[in-house]
Amino acid sequence: MSVPTDYLQQEFKQDSWLRQLRGFDWLWGLLVAASSVYAHVRYADFMDNYEIGILYGTAGLLVWLGWTWKPVRQLSLVIALLSLLAISLYGGELSRGESNFFLKYMISSQSAIMWMSALYVMAMVTYYFAMIVRSDFSARVGSALTWSATAMGLTGLMVRWHESYLIGQDVGYIPVSNLYEVFILFSVITALLYLFYEQRYQNRQLGGFVLTVVSAAVAFLLWYAFARGAHEIQPLVPALQSYWMKLHVPTNFVGYGGFALAAMVALAYLLVDRRPSGWLAKRLPSLEQMDDVMYKAIALGFAFFTVATVLGAMWAAEAWGGYWSWDPKETWALIVWLNYAAWLHLRLTKGWRGRPLAWWAIIGLFITLFAFIGVNMFLSGLHSYGTL
């Protein structure tokens, strides 16, 4: 038994992951680092140590994301520029949101979010059109629209963050704190997850399906804003004033996003599965591929949902004095989690594939939806954000 000799290894040596980074990558890293340091200095008075930690943690994450999935850079740059522009246009005066044309119609948070809504719906239509006429060009347009919608949505959130502080120093909070805001987050994250797989598999045929669930979220968003005035920025109740918000909520919504993506792919799967040689089958990815995406989306969702639930428990321990109170929201998180755990076991240990799991993934989305809106609508509990 012998081990390969070094000189041979040298011959086949491949650059390590870090070595493979090019100048641009380092520039990106530097840019993010610099801006987070700036943010730290600029807003030090508004952050406790945990939040400063979160700031740099996020920066690190963003750098890594930008290295592993390049388009993230352009996206972040656009969002950063638009947000900075908005901030400078506001110049510390909320009223400018009404007077300044560019703010009023483009990038005041509410307008940005309206743009996001419109663009996502357009993207869905375009994707479906592209699928029907089998036009690669329109599919690309669909992606472009999705990207821009995402940019607008995130800009909207950033600007809303700033606006909340313009309303009052003591009012300001990170806009992931009520049902209205998390629906924006949900749309954006689901779209991003889809875009990732779109690029990974070099195939845009599922866009219409995934953007359908996003558009549904958008529809709710609009109803919620216009019928309930939910877009009004309201100050936070004491229980929600915590750095945990910044960790718990976004993590949670990566989870939800994953589950939503999986469900929509599952839907496509079932449609093809009904007529394996039908018209849709010709236009959608292979069953194997969809099954694979479905699994990966649920895996991702499950992983993040697990972390989110743990973070939630830790927050609960700090806010309510118990890491687990069987409060309806908590309990439904557990239900969702157990449900997908069962799903994963069936697939992995019992070797289930395809149709039954696809159905299950769709049902799973409804369970998830209940955990995320239903609980606030129908059940009473400690979770004091956004009731309908």
Added chain:
Amino acid sequence: MLKNTASTACPRRSVGSVLLEFFGSMNLAITLLIVIAIASVIGTVLQQNEPYTNYVRKFGPFWFEVFKSLGLFDVYSSGWFLLLLGFLLFSTSVCIWRNTPHMLRDMRNFRLDVKEKSLRNFHLQAAWESGHDAETAAARSAAMLASRGYRVRQARQGEHCTVAAMKGSAGRLGYIFLHVAIVVICLGGLIDGNLPLKLKELRGELRAETRDIRASEVPLESTLGVDNPSFRGSVSIPEGGSSKVVFLQLRDGYLMQQLPFSIELEEFRLEYYSTGMPKSYESDLIIHDDGLEQPLRQTIRVNHPLEYKGYAIYQSSFGDGGSRLSMRAWSLDLPQQEPVELQSGVNRSLRLTTTRGERTLEFTDFKLHNIFPVPEDEGSGKKFRNYGPSFIFRMRDPAGEALEYVNYMAPVEVEDRMFFMSGMRSSPAEDYRYLYIPVDAAGSPQRFMQLLAAAHDDVRVRATIKQQLADMVDDDEASRDVQEKMIGSISRLLDLFVDEGIAGIVKHAEENVPEEQRQGAIDSYINVLQGVLGVLYVEVLRDEGIMVADGISEADNRFYDDALNALSILGAYGSPVFLQLNSFEHIEASGLQITRSPGKDIVYLGCAMLMIGVFMVFYVHQRRLWVYVMPHEGGASLLFAGSGLRRREDFEQEFRTLQGELQQAVPPV
């Protein structure tokens, strides 16, 4: 998957191994996951741990008993639910017990002894001949794979040599972490759960106290000593007060938990946003403990608890801690006003003997701020207005009937006049109906009360009426007793008016006047009353020392109208007195939650393992590669094969790239 994991159970079929088989079976595991998920729903749709009376009202006595016996009012600590969790716990443990050993072995085992035949059956494989001799071919393949981050072993068996490579074995650790984590978390939770209490209760050593009594009176069988390792209770401490105990809610009752130290509340602070929403509440606590040389002072806020000796103290709620109130009681019935000073406080009560008999005043709450949205029509730019301090009390008559009142301390501005505002309702379900008492120049209800008293003063009233009539009747027997009659009926009308308001007058008319003349009659009644009250009002003004000879000022006129409005609804106010709040001492109470959970660290350890484990399981997966090299016509023939545990598609891609690279390292001829 299970093929090379669970099913490698020992062949001997003893009872034990059958049980293991059962508990370790994936089907049981999955069933449990689903059953528990479904069972958990119950407690979210059915409000848990409410007072039993509520349930009885909701479901009726029969279903109440049924649900109670099923433990549905406290599902998550009911026997059957805990049993389910226990099963999952056991099943997971068995699963770990059976899978861990071979998984660990599997991580180290390179499978150098594979047979060519089995490799040829692999889904992923490629074969080619190369010019290199077997020795070199093997060495070069090994080196290539090693440079791609694979752990590599080589062996030569006679003719051929085998290169076995492996990557991502840590994924198996992920499985172990993940599942051990679940066990650890459950155990930690068990330590903090109220299972011990349940057992004590079953053994009859504990009884939940249901009466509302003072801490000192709580019997021993409902008291838990400081040795109780874990609990979660709450207590409300008024400012300046302190507590050595907390109360644990147990179904429809509570238990009293003693603390090894006492908690004093020095001050409680509540801050509001401009919208009247609470912005923050915080308590200045002082911990008194023999262990400390000087008391420990600490301020806690929501999300910022105090940890002391393994006890965690949280800010959870707030309320009134018995604010002191000093009030002035104005009689609404007596013919002359001498207001009475009263002293009491929130959560205390007061007996009054009034013109209408015994009344008990139960003071239920005091609010320092009352911030309400300003109605749109009001032109002021402000969105919200603070109506200042108010207090709430119930007025109970001997029959036990109670009316609820909310009185505001400061006069309220309505249409640029000031009023004392007092709301009344006969049940919490209703909205308050408000009485607006006009405020006089001195900023007191004095003037209104004087007028009211005058209206109750029969002698004075009769005199006034007489005067009014004087010029109408001439002085003879007949007209004199006509006059007497008129005086009598008018003063009765007046009484009716102040006792029952306009409604009284209308009723009177309906009883005594035929339909067609009724409206006319009512109008003339009102006229007369206005006349009389007007005169009385002028006298009240004169008593105040206001010059009325040359007309009455605009303001005083408006006051009169407001006074009449107030009088006309006084009947419905239902109270013999009006309580005016003179001064108060605001005493707040802070609701603290106090917990002791030694299992917490264990749970967090488990959580850490869970998070690491879940990502490892998903993103680190074990792949195995083999290069089977045989001498072949001077060169060598290579068989390259691979197997991945998961993510076939991804692994297939990797395999094909590696194959390409391998074929460069060991080129085909």
